[in-house]
Amino acid sequence: MSDQAEKILVCVAWPYANGEKHIGQIAGAYLPPDIFARYQRMAGNDVLMVSGSDTHGTPITLQAEQEGIEPAAVVDKYHEMFVEGCLAMALTFDLYTHTDTQNHWDVTQQVFQRHLANEFIYTEVQKQWFDPEAGRFLADRYVEGTCPFCGYAGARGDQCDECGRLYDALELTDTRSKLSGSNELEVRETEHFFLDLGALNEPLLAWVGSGKEHWRSNVLNFTQGQLNLKELRGRAITRDIDWGIDIPLEGYEDKRIYVWYDAVQGYLSAAIEWADLSGGEWQAWWDRDLAPDARHYYFIGKDNIPFHTQIWPGMIMAYNDDSGEREPPLAGLSETAQGLATAGLNLPYDVPANEYLNFGGAQFSTSRGNVIGWNTVLEAYQPDAWRYVLTAMSPESADSEFTWPDFVELVNNELVANWGNLVNRVLGFAYRRFDGAVPQPGPFDPADEAVLADIRAGFESVAALYEAVKLKAALHEVRRLSQRVNQYLNEKEPWRTIKTEPGAATTAVYVALQAIDWLKLMWAPILPHSSEQLHIYLGYTQSLFGRLNTTSIEDARGEHLVLRYDHESASGVWQASSLPAGQLLQKPAPLFAKLDPAEVLGEEWDE
RNA sequence: GGAUCGGUAGCUCAAUGGCAGAGCAAGGAGCUCAUAACUCCUGGGUUACAGGUUCGAGUCCUGUCCGAUCCA
Numbered sequence: 001m002s003d004q005a006e007k008i009l010v011c012v013a014w015p016y017a018n019g020e021k022h023i024g025q026i027a028g029a030y031l032p033p034d035i036f037a038r039y040q041r042m043a044g045n046d047v048l049m050v051s052g053s054d055t056h057g058t059p060i061t062l063q064a065e066q067e068g069i070e071p072a073a074v075v076d077k078y079h080e081m082f083v084e085g086c087l088a089m090a091l092t093f094d095l096y097t098h099t100d101t102q103n104h105w106d107v108t109q110q111v112f113q114r115h116l117a118n119e120f121i122y123t124e125v126q127k128q129w130f131d132p133e134a135g136r137f138l139a140d141r142y143v144e145g146t147c148p149f150c151g152y153a154g155a156r157g158d159q160c161d162e163c164g165r166l167y168d169a170l171e172l173t174d175t176r177s178k179l180s181g182s183n184e185l186e187v188r189e190t191e192h193f194f195l196d197l198g199a200l201n202e203p204l205l206a207w208v209g210s211g212k213e214h215w216r217s218n219v220l221n222f223t224q225g226q227l228n229l230k231e232l233r234g235r236a237i238t239r240d241i242d243w244g245i246d247i248p249l250e251g252y253e254d255k256r257i258y259v260w261y262d263a264v265q266g267y268l269s270a271a272i273e274w275a276d277l278s279g280g281e282w283q284a285w286w287d288r289d290l291a292p293d294a295r296h297y298y299f300i301g302k303d304n305i306p307f308h309t310q311i312w313p314g315m316i317m318a319y320n321d322d323s324g325e326r327e328p329p330l331a332g333l334s335e336t337a338q339g340l341a342t343a344g345l346n347l348p349y350d351v352p353a354n355e356y357l358n359f360g361g362a363q364f365s366t367s368r369g370n371v372i373g374w375n376t377v378l379e380a381y382q383p384d385a386w387r388y389v390l391t392a393m394s395p396e397s398a399d400s401e402f403t404w405p406d407f408v409e410l411v412n413n414e415l416v417a418n419w420g421n422l423v424n425r426v427l428g429f430a431y432r433r434f435d436g437a438v439p440q441p442g443p444f445d446p447a448d449e450a451v452l453a454d455i456r457a458g459f460e461s462v463a464a465l466y467e468a469v470k471l472k473a474a475l476h477e478v479r480r481l482s483q484r485v486n487q488y489l490n491e492k493e494p495w496r497t498i499k500t501e502p503g504a505a506t507t508a509v510y511v512a513l514q515a516i517d518w519l520k521l522m523w524a525p526i527l528p529h530s531s532e533q534l535h536i537y538l539g540y541t542q543s544l545f546g547r548l549n550t551t552s553i554e555d556a557r558g559e560h561l562v563l564r565y566d567h568e569s570a571s572g573v574w575q576a577s578s579l580p581a582g583q584l585l586q587k588p589a590p591l592f593a594k595l596d597p598a599e600v601l602g603e604e605w606d607e
Numbered sequence: 608g609g610a611u612c613g614g615u616a617g618c619u620c621a622a623u624g625g626c627a628g629a630g631c632a633a634g635g636a637g638c639u640c641a642u643a644a645c646u647c648c649u650g651g652g653u654u655a656c657a658g659g660u661u662c663g664a665g666u667c668c669u670g671u672c673c674g675a676u677c678c679a
Contacts, residue, residue, distance in 0.1 A: 166679080218676095222611040226678070229610070302612085302676050355612080356675075363675090392630095397620090398613045399675060406619070406631090413631060417644055425641035433640090472620080476630075483630095486645055495640040509640095594642050 005046045007294035009285040009346075010037045011267040012051035013304055017078040017098060018063040020373040021085065022364040023402065024357040025301070027390040032354065032471055033299035034091045035391065038525040038545065039466035041092075041567060042574040048285050049565070050270035052097040053079040056244045057259030058141060071243045072558075075100060081375055083563045087548055088378040089386065090528055095274040096563035099266055102555040103276065106333050107269035108262040109248040110340050111319055112193075112237070113330060120196045120318035121237065127170055128240065130188040131177040137190055137240030142179050145172030193247070194234035195261065200314035201232040207313060207347065214468070218302075218397070219353050223309040232310065237261045248330065264312040267298075268345065276336040277553070277564070288320070288344040295349035297469070301356065308351045320344040352469040355395035359402045372402070381411075382593060384527045388415045391526050394472045408597045419482045419523065420530075420592040425489070426512045427537055427588035433498060434509065438539065440581040441510035442503045448511045451488040455481050455515045456576045462522045463574060471526070478522045485515045510581065513538070517579045524572055530591040535572075539583040544572030 013029040015021055021030075037049040054060075055075040063078075064071045079098050086096060097104075115121045129138045140157030147155035148171040159166050176183035205227045212220050226232075237257060238247060244256030268286060275282040285294045298308045329341035356363055360370045377386065389410045393400050430439065444452070458481045465474035489512055498505035517538055524531035524544055532544050546567040552559050 218612045222677075225610040229678090231609090231678080304677095305611090306677060358675095393619075400619075403618090409618085409631060412642090412644095416642060418630095421641055421644045423641095425645075427641095429640045476621085479630075483645095487647095489640080490638070490646045493638080493640085496638095498640095590642055592642085594644090 005044055007285050007291050008037075008040045008045050008047045009267075009271070009294060009296040010040075010047060010049035011296060011298045011348075012049065012093070013298075013300040014051055014054040014099070014263050014266050015082060016057065016059040017053035017055055017075045017082065018059040019078055020081055020371075020375055022371045023374055023377060023386070023390060024359065024364045024372075026085075026089070026374050026386075027357040027394055027402075028301045028354040029299055030086075030091060031089070031387060031390050032352070032394065032469070033297070034089075035387075035471050035525045036297065036299070036466065036469055037092060038528060039463075039574070041570065042521065042524065042572050043463065043467075044573070046284070047567075048094050048271060048274065048280075048282075049092060050095050050097075050267060050274060051093060052095075052099060052266055052270055053082055054259065054263045054266070055079070055098050055100040056256075056262060058139065061241075061243050062141075072100065076561075080561055083550060083561055085374045085378060086563055087550070088375070089383045090545075090548060092545070092548065092565040092567075093563050094565050094567075095270050095277070097266075097270050097273055097553075098560055099262060099269075100557060101269075101273065101553075101560055102332075102557045103273045103334060103337065104262070104266065104269040105245050105557065106330065106337060107272060107340065108245050108257060108265050110330050110333060110337070111265055111268075111315070112257065112261075113248060115195065115315070115318050116193075118318055118321040118323060120199060120321065121193050122196055122234065123191055123193055124234070125189050125191050126236075127187050128190050129169060129175060129177075130186045131180055131182055132184065132186060133180040133182040134177060136179065136242075137188070138177055138179065138185070139239065139241065140169045142177060143169050143172060143175055143185070144178055145175035148172065190240055192239070192255070193237045195237050195311075195315065195318070196234050197232040197311065197314055198234060200317055201227060201230050203317050204232075204310055204314055205230075207317075208309065214350060216352060216397075219305055219309060219351055222305055226306065227310065232314075235260075235311070260307065260311070261315075264307055264315065267296075267312075272334075272337045272340070273562075274564075276334060277551075277562070282336070283339055283343065286343070286345055287339070288346045291346065294346055296346055298348050298351045298353075300351065300353050302353050305351065305353050308348065308353070313347050316345045316347055350469070355397070355399045357390070357393060357395050357400050357402055361401070381595075382529070384529045385411045385415065385592060385595075387526055387528075388475070391471055391475050396470070396472055404601050405597075408595050408600050411592070411595050412597075414479065416590075416592050416594050418479055418486070419519075420590060422482055422486055422489075423516055423534055423537075424588065424590050426485075426509070426516055427534075427585065429495065430509050430513055431585050431588055434506070436585050436587070438513055438579055438581050438583045438585065439506045439510050441507040444507065444511070445504075447488065447491065448507060451484060451515060452511060454484050455518050458518065458522050459574060459576055466525060475526060478519065478526075481522065482519055485512055485519070488512065488515075510579075514579045518576055521572060521574060521577075531572075533591060537586045537588045538579070539585050540571075542571040543569060546570040 010033045012033045037047050040047045060071050064074045129143050147160040175185045238255045239258045241256050271282040283290050364371050462477050492508035494505040494508040520531045520534045546569050
């Protein structure tokens with residue numbers, strides 16, 4: 001950690017722990033931050049990458065009902081499944097946790113208290129369907145009735161399946177409860193807490209109005225377009241449910257904080273949990289006074305843009321507001337989290353939201369059965385093949401379409417042919433003809449100098465693209481540089497000149513090895529597994545990257561699995577190192593498996 | 608209904624208002640170190656549609672069609 005090191009907080013969207021994630025979600029929100037974080041660490045910056053499973057909300061309770069198990073069991077099952085996917089694809093979360101932890105509860109309640117003290121939370125009495133038989137208020141999706149527009153008898157919640165119209169659930173007639181089956185429902189009054197987003201409209205508008213030139217234009221325009229209408233309105237924080245975080249006030253024991261309010265706070269609570277586990281300082285990234293230059297990046301899908309450019313920044317502003325009296329920290333707050341009581345928090349620096357990666361002309365959809373499961377495919381193909389393909393197909397500026405023929409073409413005709421084959425031809429030749437060691441080159445001629453200069457320039461050009469989160473363009477640039485080395489080899493023909501001019505052949509092989517040594521680093525954020533393997537083939541003994549590990553953590557709410565990344569052992573640095581002549585090579589083998597189209601395309605992935 | 612994005616070569620995508628380009632696929636040639644890989648050459652376009660502004664529009668403006676997200 002040098003003095004010039006920047007603090008980069010890489011925030012990754014929190015996936016619901018309610019099922020296997022599909023490759024569209026990975027391409028959109030989970031792989032890009034890992035590539036970005038790996039680059040930033042190699043560039044010498046202090047990266048903290050956090051996320052976790054979202055354990056609350058109806059997606060969880062619905063899944064629990066379907067499987068006939070408790071919500072907590074659903075959470076454990078799919079949280080673990082996601083962690084396994086992260087391990088297989090090597091997503092380097094400094095901490096991947098979940099939201100049903102004591103720490104997250106404490107942080108959420110602390111933020112709630114501050115919002116309340118700062119008067120950005122108000123209460124309002126609403127009318128809602130109540131099921132006397134079940135003794136519970138009914139969320140929209142637990143009410144069924146007759147559509148006020150078309151008279152369809154099976155209309156649900158707030159939208160009719162038959163005519164598609166939206167309405168207030170109170171407009172339904174002949175209602176029944178999907179909870180108890182009772183058709184004697186009552187409309188009762190219930191009091192809830194609201195976040196006063198209306199009061200935050202102006203401050204948010206001012207915030208997005210300056211210094212956001214680096215934002216993707218669709219994200220910025222969308223955000224400004226909405227805020228310009230000045231129609232932000234209060235949003236209910238609480239619900240009459242029993243799965244969720246308790247409200248830290250007396251008299252509200254049968255209500256819970258609803259998922260959207262606590263989930264976005266995970267970026268903060270996970271940093272605190274990371275600090276707790278590692279002995280680090282979360283304030284080094286989060287405290288606006290201690291770390292005013294820390295840059296926070298939020299990697300999300302486009303459906304999440306309003307939450308990360310309006311609601312969460314608004315919540316941070318409401319937290320930072322100094323008009324209210326500072327409450328003492330809540331009794332349960334851990335020592336690590338105590339600083340929250342006085343801290344002001346940093347706002348997002350960038351929100352590089354992606355569009356969707358679709359499949360079969362439509363979005364991936366479990367109900368339609370067109371899902372390519374992440375964990376499933378990682379068992380079948382190399383993680384770096386997926387990382388390459390999903391980056392090449394990355395929906396950075398528009399929805400894109402996944403097809404299996406494209407998958408095969410990208411792996412075979414680009415990854416294997418361009419880069420894998422370059423490595424294989426050079427390493428194989430060098431290992432056989434130079435006694436398994438990096439040969440001692442003679443003086444460089446202009447062609448040698450030129451190719452090395454071109455590749456070396458990648459440490460600038462590729463860096464700029466990673467830095468700007470233009471990952472697809474970064475991939476294209478490194479691929480262009482790989483091709484440059486193939487061109488150089490065809491020009492030099494060391495396999496021919498080794499018989500006539502051994503000195504020139506030796507130098508050409510050295511130059512090609514040196515170029516590969518550098519390209520390995522430029523590929524590394526996208527292709528960490530194979531770059532690591534190539535690093536070993538080239539005779540290095542330290543590893544480029546650190547190690548992932550899982551631990552089970554126990555707290556007052558029970559046990560939870562966490563994924564952590566230990567960067568200490570990483571030696572990969574973003575600079576043109578010098579490949580030592582004489583360094584012993586390891587016997588090489590192809591980095592990537594070529595795919596058999598018939599085999600891949602014959603597979604049935606529908607289920 | 609409102610806000611925003613996208614529609615460019617067979618496919619995937621680029622192009623601060625200034626000669627519409629790249630990779631893959633296709634056709635041809637060279638090479639043989641390499642996973643039938645590599646390199647070179649060629650073909651391929653009414654930039655969704657209709658208007659407008661401009662010396663000049665894929666790009667800016669208006670409208671229409673199609674797709675997507677969010678809000679109501």
